[in-house]
Amino acid sequence: MITSTNNSLVKVLTLLGWSAVATAFVVPQTRTFPTELYSSALIVQNKGGGHGEIGYHLAQLLQDHPKITSVTILQDDACDDEAEPFCSYFPDLRGVTIMKAPLSAECDRFQMQGMLGGRDARFDYVWDNNSKKPTGGALALLECAAAWNVTLYTYVSSAGMYKPQGVFPMPEDTPVKETADQNLFDQKAIELNLPYVSFRPQYIYGPKANKNDYLDYFLDRLVRELPVPIPGDGSQLVSLTHARDVASLLASVLNNEDAAKQQRFFNCGTDQLVSYKDVADICAKAAAIEKYETEFYDAELFDKTKFPFRDTDFYVAPDKAKELLGWSGPTHNLKDDMTEWYFEQYKARGGPEKKMSFLKDWEIVVGSKTPPPGYVESIYDKYDPLVIEMEK
Numbered sequence: 001m002i003t004s005t006n007n008s009l010v011k012v013l014t015l016l017g018w019s020a021v022a023t024a025f026v027v028p029q030t031r032t033f034p035t036e037l038y039s040s041a042l043i044v045q046n047k048g049g050g051h052g053e054i055g056y057h058l059a060q061l062l063q064d065h066p067k068i069t070s071v072t073i074l075q076d077d078a079c080d081d082e083a084e085p086f087c088s089y090f091p092d093l094r095g096v097t098i099m100k101a102p103l104s105a106e107c108d109r110f111q112m113q114g115m116l117g118g119r120d121a122r123f124d125y126v127w128d129n130n131s132k133k134p135t136g137g138a139l140a141l142l143e144c145a146a147a148w149n150v151t152l153y154t155y156v157s158s159a160g161m162y163k164p165q166g167v168f169p170m171p172e173d174t175p176v177k178e179t180a181d182q183n184l185f186d187q188k189a190i191e192l193n194l195p196y197v198s199f200r201p202q203y204i205y206g207p208k209a210n211k212n213d214y215l216d217y218f219l220d221r222l223v224r225e226l227p228v229p230i231p232g233d234g235s236q237l238v239s240l241t242h243a244r245d246v247a248s249l250l251a252s253v254l255n256n257e258d259a260a261k262q263q264r265f266f267n268c269g270t271d272q273l274v275s276y277k278d279v280a281d282i283c284a285k286a287a288a289i290e291k292y293e294t295e296f297y298d299a300e301l302f303d304k305t306k307f308p309f310r311d312t313d314f315y316v317a318p319d320k321a322k323e324l325l326g327w328s329g330p331t332h333n334l335k336d337d338m339t340e341w342y343f344e345q346y347k348a349r350g351g352p353e354k355k356m357s358f359l360k361d362w363e364i365v366v367g368s369k370t371p372p373p374g375y376v377e378s379i380y381d382k383y384d385p386l387v388i389e390m391e392k
Contacts, residue, residue, distance in 0.1 A: 039151070040070045042116075042123040044103070044130045044141060047078040048086075051156060053206040054129050056085035057247035059096050067254050068125070071096045074116065076103040076130065085208035103130055103137045109147070112140035122148040127250055129156040133181035134188035142185075146192045152260065153189060154253050157182040159200040159267060159316050168237070169273075169317035172200075172265045186265075197253050197260045201268040202316060203309070205334075206243030207341055214240065214308045215342060216351060218283040221361070223352045226379060227293040229364045231311040234277035234296060239269035239315040242332035249318060252325040259324040267316035270330040276309065282335050286343040295365045302368075305360050358383045 041062050045055035055073055062068045073093075077100040079086045089098050101115045113119065126145050132138035145153050161180035162170050176183050182198075189196040203214050221228045249268050253260040260266075274282070277294065284292050299311035321327040346352075362380040 039067050039124045040072070040122070041068045041125045041127065043071065043073045044126065044128045045073055045075045045079075046103070046130045046132075047076040048080065048083070048210045050204050050209075050211045051129055051131055051201075052079075052210050053085050053204070053208045053243040054156065054247055054250070055127075056088065056093070056208060057206075057244045058127060058129075058250055059093050061247055061251045063093075063095060065251065065254055072123070073098050074103070075100045077101055078104060080210075083210050085210075088208060103132075106136045107140050109140045109143040112137060112144050113147075116144070124148075124151045125154070125254075126150055126152070127154045127156070131156055131158065131182065132185070134185045138185065139188065142189055142192055142194065146194055151195065152253060152257055153194045153196050154250055154260075155182075155185060155189065155196065155198045156250065156268075157186065157198045157200045159202045159269070162200075162314075162316075164312075164314060168313050169239075169267070169315050169319075172263075172267055172320055195257075195261050197264055197266065199250055199266050199268040200316065201241065201246050201249075202239045202314075203269075204241055204243050204246055205337070205342070207345065209243065212346070212349070215279070215283065215338070216346065217306065217308045218280050219287065219343065219346050219351060220354075220356060221358075222280075222284050222287055222289050222292055224383075225292075226358065226361065227295040227365050228280050229295045229297055229305065229307065229361055230276050230280065231297060231299040231305075231307055232276075234280070234294065235275050236310070236313045237273045237275055237315050238279070238309050239271075239273055239317070240279070240334050241268075241270040242330065242337060245270055245330040245332055248331070249321055249327055252321055252327040255326040256324060263320060263324055266321050266325070267318055268321070269316050269318060270333070271317050271319075271322075272330060272333050273315060273317075274334055279334070282338050283343075286338040295361075297364045297368075302360070302364060305364065356383060 043055045043058055046052065059071050059073055062071050073089070073096060075086070075098060081087060099116070113121065128141065130138060134142060159170070161176045161182050163175045163177060164170055165174060167174070186198050205212070205215060218228055246268055249266070280292070280294060299305070318327060322329065358380050362378060362384060366378045366380065
């Protein structure tokens with residue numbers, strides 16, 4: 001019998017002239033299970049951004065999965081410990097081992113092995129949410145996994161590397177940018193002959209996210225009673241997926257590991273698509289705004305704007321994961337989430353009061369229509385006052 005218990009340790013590693021500090025602790029919980037059923041899971045978690053919340057939810061899901069008997073998070077130590085989701089690790093992830101290490105540092109396989117506990121450390125399943133190109137620590141982890149003879153290596157890639165061919169939702173065989181970091185990682189994992197699966201998510205939101213640009217774009221303008229600039233006619237569809245649903249897609253490889261390895265590449269996102277205009281409507285309803293203005297514009301006429309999505313359709317669907325991995329579908333939807341918690345969190349973050357510049361909005365809404373020979377009063381003046389020298 002193997003028993004996991006509360007322990008705390010700090011390892012100072014000096015390997016081949018390279019020094020690193022890896023800190024590990026186990027959130028207290030005791031579990032007992034037969035040795036022959038022991039399957040360990042390693043989640044490699046980046047420092048934050050759009051993928052920052054995935055590891056938190058994935059750890060919770062894996063703890064409840066009958067195939068997994070221990071869960072370890074290898075957390076990039078560049079994260080902000082006081083920010084979500086990292087500040088919730090200790091209170092929420094009972095029984096999960098948390099290790100912190102400098103994942104962006106250059107290291108080789110032996111140094112990575114040392115950071116993970118030494119020569120005898122190994123894991124049966126790896127979920128890699130560090131999403132780096134295959135160099136340095138990212139390559140070292142791949143080589144460690146090959147040495148461990150892992151059962152499955154699951155990588156969090158990105159659908160952003162697709163080169164759309166006019167077919168939507170974009171299928172998994174859509175051509176990709178060959179030089180994309182995620183594609184290079186895929187090819188290296190295949191070269192190492194790993195039992196490898198790669199998921200391609202798109203736009204992710206969640207209650208513990210530290211990147212909120214996608215939805216805040218709409219709220220920032222709505223709460224200030226400003227028009228919402230949207231490219232095209234606003235009918236373009238987008239896949240906005242809750243981080244918990246992304247995590248459940250990643251965990252679904254355990255439902256059918258052979259099918260996962262055979263298919264290898266899976267799109268990762270909700271099938272509850274919304275249009276850009278839908279997103280604006282959902283945000284307005286949550287903010288109790290009955291009427292608002294949209295400004296539809298021709299994206300080709302302007303340099304890069306602050307609009308958070310593509311100018312055209314660009315979305316995927318999880319059909320393959322449903323068919324082959326038995327994924328049951330999303331348990332969250334944007335409409336309910338926006339009303340139940342997102343807008344309240346937006347206000348708590350100081351969204352309505354934060355200082356902002358709307359110069360690009362002014363260019364779209366005002367400047368492009370009536371090029372001013374002199375001063376033209378507009379609704380944007382209090383955010384970006386125009387200073388114009390008049391001829392004497």
